[in-house]
Amino acid sequence: MSRTERLRRRRRVLVTGLVLVAGVGLGGTAIATADPEQSRVAQQAHAEPAAPGTPCSASVRACVDLETRQAWLVRDGRVADGPFPVTTGGEGKATPVGHSFRVYRKEADHRSGEYPGPDGRPARMPWSVFFADGGIAFHGGDLSRESAGCVKLRTRDARRFFETLQVGDKVQVVNGSVERRHRAEGRGHL
Template sequence: MGDRERRRRRAAVVTGLVLVTGVGLGGTAVATADPEQSRVAAAAHAEPAAPGTPCSASVRACVDLETRQAWLVSGGTVERGPFRVTTGEAGKETPVGHSFRVYRKEADHRSGEYPGPDGRPARMPYSVFFADGGVAFHGGDLSRESAGCVKLQRADAKRFFDTLQIGDKVQVVRGSVENGHRAKARGRA
């Protein structure tokens, strides 16, 4: 075995030990990446935005975490919105992403993880799930932050439920960051 192969194997063993040690000490070993710097994000930034939103024209639903607004988009233009939303609280932030897809819908979902104010499983009417961890659009009390979901007023949640279909593309972004990346992608920053 050559020096190069030994170094490569040693690096793999050290990396494995670091991960195992991190988990063994009670931590969680997670590879993190900035969602704003991924190849998917770069492709989204190269695409034109749906007018009046910070999201790509190809999306069906757009969320701006900074302004706490959401839109339904069709054919590259805003079909409805902006809608007022509440998103994840500190430590349970709504994830940023450029290629989420609707994967499940439930008109009368109850959370298996989070209790409502009465201690029973929280009601999540008109749930439209689009991100890992059960992140969804759903109706709820906009005066309280969520555990990562995008909450809408009940009538607005019904509109999202009725409009969005399985497979529809959803983007969740920070508007000012997104607009900066789009300008840079077009060579204007």
């Protein structure tokens, strides 16, 4: 390896390290913890009261329970609508658990270039509300088929989420029994 190549490699390693450090400093946690249920963000969420009838914090606008395969819309700390039946990610493409997702984009008629539909064409994802890295979104679809990580709703329910949620709204995706246990055990205190 030439001296120039070694310098370029060192520079790439240095830049990568700086990006990770900056991500942690500016964004909170840039690297997922081994157990998302024990992260500082999760502990803070467990310290908040739950929205009655859901496993999520009262401060969220949308809640998903992966265990019961249900979702809710929340307003002012109370269930505004739901529960809605959902389908989530299948084996190898699990829907990510998280306590501080935020809606970052909405598209009424999104088509996935990454995941083809049963006919081989880009999958239709009507009423998409994107909230997590990797293109994870709420969207309409066939509830009999697992998703590639998204939260699928019946099309009419996806439209309700699309019309209700705004960019910046907080979303939690949790395992309900774990959330209830942590709240009951008082694990929210830092």
